Amino acid sequence: MADLYSTFTQLAGGLRFTLGIFFLTLLFSIPLGLLVARGRMSKNIIVAGLVRIYISVMRGTPLMLQLLLVYFGPYYIFGVRLADLDVGPFKYRFVATIIGFSLNYAAYFAEIFRAGIQSMPVGQYEAAQILGFSKAQTFFRIILPQVVKRVLPAVTNEVITLVKDTSLAQVLAVTEMFTTAKNLASAQVSVMPFIVAGVFYYVMNGIIEIIMNRAEKKMGYYQ
Amino acid sequence: MSVLEMTKIHKSFGSLEVLKGIDLEVKKGEVVGIIGPSGGGKSTLLRCATTLEQITSGKIVIAGETLVSTSHSGLTQYTDKKTLKEIRGKFGLVFQNFNLFPHFSVRRNITESLIHVHKKSREEADEICNELLKKLGMADKANAYPCNLSGGQQQRVSIARALAVNPEILFFDEPTSALDPELTSGILKVIRELAEEKMTMVIVTHEMAFARDVADKLVFMDGGVIVEQGPDIISNPRQARTKEFLAGY
Numbered sequence: 001m002a003d004l005y006s007t008f009t010q011l012a013g014g015l016r017f018t019l020g021i022f023f024l025t026l027l028f029s030i031p032l033g034l035l036v037a038r039g040r041m042s043k044n045i046i047v048a049g050l051v052r053i054y055i056s057v058m059r060g061t062p063l064m065l066q067l068l069l070v071y072f073g074p075y076y077i078f079g080v081r082l083a084d085l086d087v088g089p090f091k092y093r094f095v096a097t098i099i100g101f102s103l104n105y106a107a108y109f110a111e112i113f114r115a116g117i118q119s120m121p122v123g124q125y126e127a128a129q130i131l132g133f134s135k136a137q138t139f140f141r142i143i144l145p146q147v148v149k150r151v152l153p154a155v156t157n158e159v160i161t162l163v164k165d166t167s168l169a170q171v172l173a174v175t176e177m178f179t180t181a182k183n184l185a186s187a188q189v190s191v192m193p194f195i196v197a198g199v200f201y202y203v204m205n206g207i208i209e210i211i212m213n214r215a216e217k218k219m220g221y222y223q
Numbered sequence: 224m225s226v227l228e229m230t231k232i233h234k235s236f237g238s239l240e241v242l243k244g245i246d247l248e249v250k251k252g253e254v255v256g257i258i259g260p261s262g263g264g265k266s267t268l269l270r271c272a273t274t275l276e277q278i279t280s281g282k283i284v285i286a287g288e289t290l291v292s293t294s295h296s297g298l299t300q301y302t303d304k305k306t307l308k309e310i311r312g313k314f315g316l317v318f319q320n321f322n323l324f325p326h327f328s329v330r331r332n333i334t335e336s337l338i339h340v341h342k343k344s345r346e347e348a349d350e351i352c353n354e355l356l357k358k359l360g361m362a363d364k365a366n367a368y369p370c371n372l373s374g375g376q377q378q379r380v381s382i383a384r385a386l387a388v389n390p391e392i393l394f395f396d397e398p399t400s401a402l403d404p405e406l407t408s409g410i411l412k413v414i415r416e417l418a419e420e421k422m423t424m425v426i427v428t429h430e431m432a433f434a435r436d437v438a439d440k441l442v443f444m445d446g447g448v449i450v451e452q453g454p455d456i457i458s459n460p461r462q463a464r465t466k467e468f469l470a471g472y
Contacts, residue, residue, distance in 0.1 A: 123318060123320055127323075129275065130273060131311075132308055132312055132336055145326050146325065222325045
């Protein structure tokens, strides 16, 4: 019983990093994804082409490999030693995790946003143009709110995947929940820590489902 | 005084020329009905006049401002951004499929551009909105959303939205084509009332009887040219092509 209690508290300690990776990744990858989506739809073929390659590489290689590359790349490729560098209260390994996750998720979000933006009827743009809205006003007032509604189910998928993907940070020895569970499991010679961690992940995703369902309902006032 | 002057308008999509030198003048208070078969260039002409399409060559003057002109050397140039914005505040367009903003209430559909483009206060915009909705018999629908309205009601809102800026000219692109006959007559009544108030209007329509009644001038377009125009070409067509087209009604 004491074991279970300490397992619980130690996993909760790891949860801080899991939540940190989760929220910071969303914070950076969603705006970046919007930007990438715009780039992907750019009329400039060089911009569009580069963004296409970026998305292709990000989706086509393992996130775990990308994390390792962000962490070790600066030293092995450029000879810049970042590993000992702290950014504010964060170790570089944590910063590298956030960079890797954000770059990766931005690619996925970009394609979701692109699908949403391209599904908008051209009449919405035309009506906005006739009424004198600027391009920025048209996008942020007319298009984006409707796109958000359209892409919400797909975004929910990504967000739930992200919760589970945070466990990949173990490759950079970030002591998030999964790393903690693994350490506890080998120390206790028990699967209990894994089961408790599983419950933690499941509860987090349960909360996300509830929040996203509410958001969908809230936007259900129009078709 | 003319509110719209279109001179020698040519428009091509790639190698396909859809407008082959159109001249059209609309005077203040005049109602012009544009009729003709699908693919004849009616809607394209309207879309060129309302800046949704760019012309290949020619000249368009709206409410005294030159939107676009072709110089002697053959260079077609549109006006600068600032004038373009000014011109867009001087006309309204009512679409066939309404194109209301579904995430906005009726009120916000009408007031959004007043507040954020024309920089009116919310109170001022609300007042304009209330007045227009009352006039169009929609006073009780200000807080409804487009998806909860019938097609006829949606088209009323889109007319109100176009009227909100107090335009000098109002364009209609087949305003009743998406409506059933009953709703159609309601919208036609609204347009008739606007005509009685001397609103300058250009209406692309397939409603021949309506066009004949309400229009001061009728324009028959086919094959990218104006075949015939005049006040009574529906009841008294001279060109063979016009007669042939009207025989179908």
